[in-house]
């Protein structure tokens with residue numbers, strides 16, 4: 556029987572590349588995005604892969620999250636990728652922090668991934684699945700050599716903290732959790748000057764996840780499998 560991936564933010568960028576990578580490897584993929592009707596690249600994959608199912612989901616709409624979890628009640632998730640993310644404002648400095656944007660970034664990058672893990676825990680527990688939270692090196696304290704980016708950095712640092720607790724709380728059920736850094740990737744978020752393509756990032760991350768072992772539970776990894784300092 557094929558394995559099942561559940562992923563958020565699958566309509567573009569790294570989420571779309573991961574969706575394609577897992578489908579190409581024969582996985583069943585439950586791909587979610589805010590607006591399937593405008594997700595042309597994602598919906599086009601249905602022509603190629605019969606194991607793709609697409610669901611509408613805004614990750615911050617927790618009633619919709621609960622409804623989808625009920626709808627997928629009997630499913631087993633081998634892998635759950637909290638990929639959807641939002642950078643928030645760029646180019647602002649100390650003294651210019653937009654509090655509403657900070658709240659929005661936290662809602663998407665930090666609060667929603669935990670609420671999704673809670674809502675879909677039954678599907679993870681039944682298959683002793685792995686939760687992969689798409690973090691960023693920008694959330695690393697040790698890697699922060701340039702300051703700034705208060706909003707995005709703090710949201711991913713907090714996501715790392717969420718990931719660590721999930722990795723310990725899930726142990727009793729055999730559910731593991733890791734944080735991932737996808738590299739600096741050529742997407743709408745990463746911009747055109749980024750160092751790697753979504754395909755390169757997804758290929759590396761999939762290799763890391765395919766070779767995940769329990770000693771890596773609660774770790775933070777890049778697409779080459781390198782451990783990233785907190």
Ligand SMILES: NC(=O)c1ccc[n+]([C@@H]2O[C@H](COP(=O)([O-])OP(=O)(O)OC[C@H]3O[C@@H](n4cnc5c(N)ncnc54)[C@H](OP(=O)(O)O)[C@@H]3O)[C@@H](O)[C@H]2O)c1
Pocket residue numbers: 563564565566567568569570588589590612613614615637638639640641642663689690691692736737738739740741742743744745746749
């Ligand atoms: N690109 C990089 O260099 C880089 C580096 C480090 C970490 N990351 C992380 O990698 C992940 C993917 O980034 P990306 O570069 O692929 O970004 P992207 O191209 O900007 O795509 C962001 C994705 O998140 C979705 N999203 C945003 N808010 C959402 C919400 N409320 N509900 C559901 N989906 C929502 C977007 O959906 P819509 O199309 O509906 O907006 C889109 O699918 C993010 O978590 C990001 O922080 C990226």
